Amino acid sequence: MDGVSVDEGNTHFASPSSGLPFPFSLFDLRGRTVLVAGASRGIGATLAEGLSAAGGDVIGCGRTACEQISSQVFDYRVCDLTDGGAFQALCADIASSRKNIDAFVFSAGVTYPSQSALQNMDDFSRTISTNLLAAYSCTLSALQWMSGPASIVFITSVNSALGFPGNPGYAAAKGGLRQLAKALAVDLGDMGIRVNCLAPGYVKTAMTAESYADSTRRRQRIQRTILGRWGEPVDLVGAILFLVSDASLYVTGQDIFVDGGWTAKGL
Template sequence: MSHELFSLAGRRAVVTGGGRGLGRAIAAGLADAGATVAVISRTHRDVEAVAQELGDGVMPLAMDVTGNDPDVMVDAMEDLLGGSIDVLVHAAGIQHRDSAESFAAEEWDRLLLTNLSAPFKLSQELGRRQLERELPGSHIFIGSLGSTLSIPKAAAYTATKSGVYGVARNLSTEWSGRGIRVNCIGPGYFRTALTEPVFADEHRYKRMLDRIPMGRFGKPEELAGAAVFLASDASSYITGQILMVDGGWTAA
């Protein structure tokens, strides 16, 4: 197999939540594969720092994906990148932990908006444009272990990540025959700001580590290969799938 199949040279990519954590690692991987990448985050400081650190080909855009009209957001992304978007990665996400019986309604709504509604609406708008222009594309949603398993004290997060996988399957069914592939990546436990409360709990840390066949937690950069693969021609016949990157957790 030619290594060119994995090349993203000449392609324009957007990574929401690209200012830190898994989103930043994915942005770095796409850029290293040759893509021009727009990193999106609500925090201007974060995206500016990532763009400066990753160098040429990575462009910052401070934007709240939950607080703007999708058409306005895609216009801004296309203006920044200088043309139509080829690859969209939904890495923006939030978490809130509480027991199901105590879970606050406002927190439920906040997670559904950020983790599920916002990425669907953004893909909906970009997909509409790609279909109208008869352009191919790759949309990549970020799920989690919660896309296929339950996570205690994370009812809303589990619901949104299950929903993300459902959206990816549905969009794939509707769009893949017209050139747009839609897939999902399911990260296991990686040490980021989102998962830090878990790592701070010594008992839970040990219990989770014991469940991972590889015997360790993931490093954010280990997620980049999956994103490059799903964005590239190397996965040209793969759509509607979830690729678990979890050290074997869901296989055990």
């Protein structure tokens, strides 16, 4: 391209054989193996379904059976993500037939909000264990079968950048995950592996059902956004396609907030 300097040794574009015209070929995931951890329901299941619709060979996993119809359009495995040995075995099994893992998405998460001023230590520890420690453990396992160009995406939250009441474990875990992504982006850049975060605002899922059912809290959250509504899991699909595909080959260590404008809004 005129006026653009390209290091040809590090360039990887979608294959013209995809049959899709540029720039749509950049989002084509055919021939890519994508592992989505935390795909049993909600955001994770919807992301897995969207990645599959874009042509990806998607394997979803989580500690319980998949609750959504999504399980009919991607391969789903039951696996406790806090059990490092079990997840490592899952990755090895995937690699034995697919040869490699091209993208890893960590969408698993739990929340134990406190009704009092401070969260108890047990709930804090459980949150950190699933939302942060498991993310790193699972990433280490997936990396054994990844080579560049490849993509890792952590699903964080507006809680990764803003303080919210009654749930310090969740904010600490998501904030830690945000910084973990930046550190890994530095460590893995030479391998051609990009690491980014997709940070949702309030999205209607089973995890947020109690807040949504409360008309006062539902209205408060709507008023904090610019677009004047809660998010839906499908609102995140475009961003995950961008981060997993060749469309984001020069993007790493970044946070993409899909929050209806929550983090941008002042008065």
